[in-house]
Amino acid sequence: MNEATPLTLAALGGVISERSGVVNIALEGMMLMSAFTGYVAAFQTHNLWLGVLAGVLTGVVISALHAALSISLMVDQIVSGFVINILALGITGVFFKGFLQEASVAGPGVLPTWHIPLLSSIPVIGPILFVHQPITYAMLIAIVLVQFLLFRTVWGLRTRAVGEHPLAADTVGINVYRVRYLAVILSGGLAGLGGTYFSLQQIGQFLPNMTGGRGFIALAAMIFGKWKPLGAFYACLLFAGAEAFAGQIQIWGWHIPVVGWPIPFQFLGMLPYLLTIIVVAGAMGRAVAPAADGKPYRKA
Amino acid sequence: MNQRSRRIASAVLLPVISVVAGFVVAGLAVALSGADPWQSFYALFQGAFINPHAFPDTLVATTPYIFLGLGVALGFRAGLFNIGAEGQFYIGALFGVFIGYSLHGLPAVVHILLALLAGILGGFLWAAVPGILKARFGAHEVITTIMLNYVAFALVNFLINNGPMVDKTSSAPRTPYIDPAAQLPILVSGTRLHAGLLLALLSIPVVWFLLDRTTIGFRIRTVGFSATAARAAGISVAWTILATMGISGGLAGLAGADEVLGVAHYMPPSFSTGYGFDAIAVALLARSNPWAMLPAAFLFGALSSGSRFMQFQTQVSADVISVVEATVIMFIAAPVLFQWIFRLRRTPAPPVKLASEEGVL
Numbered sequence: 001m002n003e004a005t006p007l008t009l010a011a012l013g014g015v016i017s018e019r020s021g022v023v024n025i026a027l028e029g030m031m032l033m034s035a036f037t038g039y040v041a042a043f044q045t046h047n048l049w050l051g052v053l054a055g056v057l058t059g060v061v062i063s064a065l066h067a068a069l070s071i072s073l074m075v076d077q078i079v080s081g082f083v084i085n086i087l088a089l090g091i092t093g094v095f096f097k098g099f100l101q102e103a104s105v106a107g108p109g110v111l112p113t114w115h116i117p118l119l120s121s122i123p124v125i126g127p128i129l130f131v132h133q134p135i136t137y138a139m140l141i142a143i144v145l146v147q148f149l150l151f152r153t154v155w156g157l158r159t160r161a162v163g164e165h166p167l168a169a170d171t172v173g174i175n176v177y178r179v180r181y182l183a184v185i186l187s188g189g190l191a192g193l194g195g196t197y198f199s200l201q202q203i204g205q206f207l208p209n210m211t212g213g214r215g216f217i218a219l220a221a222m223i224f225g226k227w228k229p230l231g232a233f234y235a236c237l238l239f240a241g242a243e244a245f246a247g248q249i250q251i252w253g254w255h256i257p258v259v260g261w262p263i264p265f266q267f268l269g270m271l272p273y274l275l276t277i278i279v280v281a282g283a284m285g286r287a288v289a290p291a292a293d294g295k296p297y298r299k300a
Numbered sequence: 301m302n303q304r305s306r307r308i309a310s311a312v313l314l315p316v317i318s319v320v321a322g323f324v325v326a327g328l329a330v331a332l333s334g335a336d337p338w339q340s341f342y343a344l345f346q347g348a349f350i351n352p353h354a355f356p357d358t359l360v361a362t363t364p365y366i367f368l369g370l371g372v373a374l375g376f377r378a379g380l381f382n383i384g385a386e387g388q389f390y391i392g393a394l395f396g397v398f399i400g401y402s403l404h405g406l407p408a409v410v411h412i413l414l415a416l417l418a419g420i421l422g423g424f425l426w427a428a429v430p431g432i433l434k435a436r437f438g439a440h441e442v443i444t445t446i447m448l449n450y451v452a453f454a455l456v457n458f459l460i461n462n463g464p465m466v467d468k469t470s471s472a473p474r475t476p477y478i479d480p481a482a483q484l485p486i487l488v489s490g491t492r493l494h495a496g497l498l499l500a501l502l503s504i505p506v507v508w509f510l511l512d513r514t515t516i517g518f519r520i521r522t523v524g525f526s527a528t529a530a531r532a533a534g535i536s537v538a539w540t541i542l543a544t545m546g547i548s549g550g551l552a553g554l555a556g557a558d559e560v561l562g563v564a565h566y567m568p569p570s571f572s573t574g575y576g577f578d579a580i581a582v583a584l585l586a587r588s589n590p591w592a593m594l595p596a597a598f599l600f601g602a603l604s605s606g607s608r609f610m611q612f613q614t615q616v617s618a619d620v621i622s623v624v625e626a627t628v629i630m631f632i633a634a635p636v637l638f639q640w641i642f643r644l645r646r647t648p649a650p651p652v653k654l655a656s657e658e659g660v661l
Contacts, residue, residue, distance in 0.1 A: 025442065073634040078381055078442055079584075080633070086577065087626035091329055093619025097611075098333025208619075216446050223443075266458035273447040273454075280447075281439040 002202070003240035004233075005136045006031065006211075009194030010218035011225065011232040012146050013059075013187035018227060019150060020183035021163040021292040025081035026066045027191045028215025029088030034058045034195030036092040039206040042108040042199075051108065052135070052196045059192020060185055062088070067184040071177055074296040089209060096208055110204040111135065133201045138193060146190075147229040159183050163290035166297040176297050191215070213273075220276035227290065235279075242271045315585055315592075318631035319599065322624035329623050330616055340616045347609025348602035354609070356491035360563060362601030364389070364555040366500035368579030369597050370507045371423075371551030373588035377511060378544040379524040384430060384445025385552040386576025387452030388423035392553025394456055395422030397560045397567040398465065400478030408481040415482050416499075416557050423553015424546045426452065431545030435538035441545070449576075460569045467566070475567045484562040494562035501594075503551070508590040510547075520544050552576060573618075578604070581625040584632050600625075 010027045017024040034055035042051025062084060069080040111133045150156040161169040162179045170176050199206045217239055224238075225231025246268035327337035348358050368385050375382035382388075396419035403411060429448060433439040459465040460475055467476040484494040511517040522530040523540045531537050555575065560567055582600050586592035607618035 069630065069634060075630070075634045079629065082383070082580070083626045083629045083633070086581075086622045086629075090326075090619045090622025090626060093617045094329050094623065095333045097615065097617035097619070098330075098335060213446070213450055216443065220443060220447075264458045264462060266454040266461075270451045270454045273450040277433070277439070277444050277447045277451075280443045281433045281437040 001132070001136060001237075001240075003243055004236045005139045005201075006194035006197040006214055007218045007221060007236040007240060008139050008233050009135075009142060009197070010191045010215055011222045011236055012142055012229055013190035013194070014219055014222040015225075015227055015229055015232055016146060016150070016159070016183050016190070017187035018222065018293050019163045019290055020159045020180045021166060021290060021295065021297070022067070022070055022180055022184050023077040023081065023294045024063075024066065024184065024187055025078055025216070025219060026062070026084035027081075027187075027218055028211055028213065029081075029085035030059045030062045030188050030191040031195035031198070031211045031215050032092055032209065033062055033088045034192035035197075035199040035210055036095065036206050038192075038196035039108070039199035040095075046108060048108060048111050048200055051200050052111075052193070055196030055200070056189050056192040059188040059190070059195065061188075063184050063188020063191070064181075066188070067181045070296065071180050071184070074298065077294055077296070085215075092206075093208055096206065108200075108204065111201045135193060135197045135201045142190060142193075143229050143233050150229065160290070162297075163292055166292050166295075170297075180297075194218075217272055217276055220280055223289075224279045239272050239275065242275055246271050311587070314632065315587075315596070315628075318585070318628045319624075321631050322627035325627040326620050326623040330620055333616070335614060335616045340610055340614045340620070343610040343613040343616075344603070344606040346606070347613070348606030351609065353491060354605065356488060356493040357605045358598070358602045359497055360492050360494070360601075361605045362598045363494075363496045363500045363562070364559055364575050365579060365582050365597035365600045365604075366593055367503060367551050367555035367558065368575055369582035369586060369593045370503060370590060371548040371555075372579050372583035373586060373590065373593065374507065374511070374520065374551070375544060375548045376583060376588045377524045378520040378540060379527070380434075380541065380544055380548070381442050382427065382430075382445055382545065382548050382552075383442055383580065384427060384448050384549070384576070385579050386572060386574065387445070387449035388426045388549040388552035389556040389559075389572055389576045390452045390456050391426040392419035392423040392556030393560045393567055393571055394459065394465075394556070395419050395553065396557025397475050397478060400482040400561060401476040401566075403482075404479050406479075406481055408483075408485075411479060411481040412484060412561060415478070415561055416554060419553045419555075419557020419560075420550040421553070423556065424550040427545045427549020427552070428542065431542040431549075434545070435541045456567075456571070457569045460567060465567075473569055477566045478561065482561055483565055484558070492563060496558040496562040499558065500597075503554075504590050504593060507551075511590065516540075516543060552579075573604070578621075578625060581629050584629050587632070 010031060014024055014027055037058040038051040038055030041054030042048050045051070066080055066084055069075045069083070070077040113131060113133050114137070115131050150159065158169065158174050158179050162174060162176050166176045169179075195211065198210050218236070221235035221239055222232045224235035225233070249268055323341065327341065330337040330340050347354055349355055368389065371388075372382055372385055396415045399415040399418040400411075403414070406414070426448060430439070430441045430444040433444050434441045461473045465475050467474055484496050487493045487495060487497065511520065519530070519535050519540045520543075522533065522535055523537055523544075527537050530540070556571075559571075564571075578600050582593065582596045585599070586596040603621050603624065607621045610616055611618040
């Protein structure tokens with residue numbers, strides 16, 4: 001559940017963005033930047049909540065850049081996302097070396113674990129669902145919220161219409177640009193929240209490149225989940241499970257049958273990535289992306 | 301200004317202005333992080349050109365960028381975004397170093413050629429996987445190549461850290477040294493400048509010839525222009541994608557093997573400092589033109605060799621190069637931005653166009 005938290009938040013962001021027709025491979029960069037600013041804000045203000053807020057705002061700002069590049073300036077969405085990813089790696093690297101390296105010894109700590117009264121004492125289910133840190137709860141709420149907003153509200157209908165057929169949506173009076181901007185920015189906010197998980201909920205520190213490709217795995221989970229919030233969540237659980245399982249095998253010290261060699265940990269580390277490749281190759285035939293996904297819209 | 305000189309002006313002006321903008325943004329980042337940008341950039345310049353050995357080292361760093369940039373550019377021409385150059389570089393180096401240290405007693409020419417060919421083969425195989433997945437299942441190459449990068453890192457890490465390729469006589473995890481016969485000859489004695497540079501220079505006209513003067517080059521460009529049109533014209537799109545990925549990966553693998561044979565002479569687990577990712581910027585900066593790859597690669601060679609000295613000298617992280625890189629790509633990829641800033645009446649160049657017409661994430 002913990003491993004799945006940042007993945008799910010980023011994947012939900014991916015769902016919203018791609019439903020409106022904008023591919024967002026910048027999720028990785030957004031998470032990394034937010035992990036950084038969230039940590040710095042928490043460190044400076046001695047307030048973890050302000051840190052989380054700063055992380056979310058960072059996601060919003062960076063996604064606005066992605067939106068401006070890919071929607072208004074019609075940069076290829078993949079190039080734009082790629083640029084943001086390198087930019088995030090570079091900027092966090094420079095600032096980390098600039099003023100964080102020495103300071104990061106005494107961090108601001110991690111977010112507290114909340115036991116939901118009564119519910120957490122239910123046997124079996126209680127500890128699984130109701131004993132978590134705040135960002136995990138936020139993720140659970142976000143799943144329900146995004147599912148509802150996307151499929152039960154006018155906003156959701158408009159967003160999906162823009163992702164399927166922007167010209168038709170434009171014809172009936174929907175502002176394609178505005179809908180896409182909002183979707184990408186929301187996406188960034190969610191990814192930003194996911195990013196703060198790494199620095200503020202998991203270890204209470206910032207390390208260079210600490211997101212380590214999770215944004216891309218989230219993207220794969222979104223595809224696996226067929227561009228649906230709940231589907232994306234299940235896929236994230238699966239990926240997180242694979243990662244946890246790999247960690248467990250290492251602890252148990254499993255050996256390859258017959259020859260008796262220990263399974264090298266690097267192979268277990270490959271599992272999530274290999275799974276992603278298989279999923280992307282296998283799921284494409286069955287799941288259909290929003291029709292206008294990845295295509296810039298030029299108002300005639 | 302007539303049409304022709306206008307075209308040449310924009311072809312030179314856009315990259316130059318992009319690079320200047322890259323330095324401005326990077327300078328801001330450095331200033332914000334509390335260091336002096338002038339001092340840092342002076343150290344960068346010193347580390348790239350002025351210090352003894354700086355210039356030969358810059359040329360050494362330029363060499364892999366030429367190979368890798370050509371490889372990525374080849375993909376661009378077919379509408380493929382090969383983010384996997386980094387992984388292909390690793391696998392190429394792995395294959396190259398294996399041939400380099402496992403064979404003995406061969407004449408140098410034969411040994412070097414075998415090792416370089418092994419590198420090409422490694423990169424080719426590693427890139428063929430996303431090629432097949434794309435051609436056969438429509439899996440988007442951006443996702444699969446990124447994932448294969450991570451798989452390549454883990455595989456190399458295993459083989460060299462605690463796997464069969466580790467040198468048991470060494471305390472640090474690394475492969476054994478390659479046979480002296482497999483080392484690329486040094487061009488200027490007393491420097492690290494090796495014959496790989498000549499090979500890289502030679503590969504520029506080769507790739508140009510391949511793209512502009514052969515059938516496969518024509519197919520690559522047609523598929524990149526419009527896969528639908530290519531299909532209608534009877535070109536096998538699947539084969540072209542596979543071949544392009546393969547050649548692109550082969551060039552990346554050659555870069556890896558060349559690095560092992562020319563510079564390090566052995567392979568540690570973390571071998572590259574992101575050459576494969578920088579190569580994407582190189583290819584974009586050169587606008588996928590093989591001839592323009594030389595200045596673009598030289599710029600990145602200078603940045604990379606200078607940044608190491610800068611990090612050592614001024615405590616500014618070498619990561620600042622990524623900021624330059626990102627800004628450069630942003631400007632190159634967004635002619636509208638360029639146009640807007642300089643109030644030009646006509647778009648100086650067509651936007652960078654990738655495989656977003658058909659088959660999206």
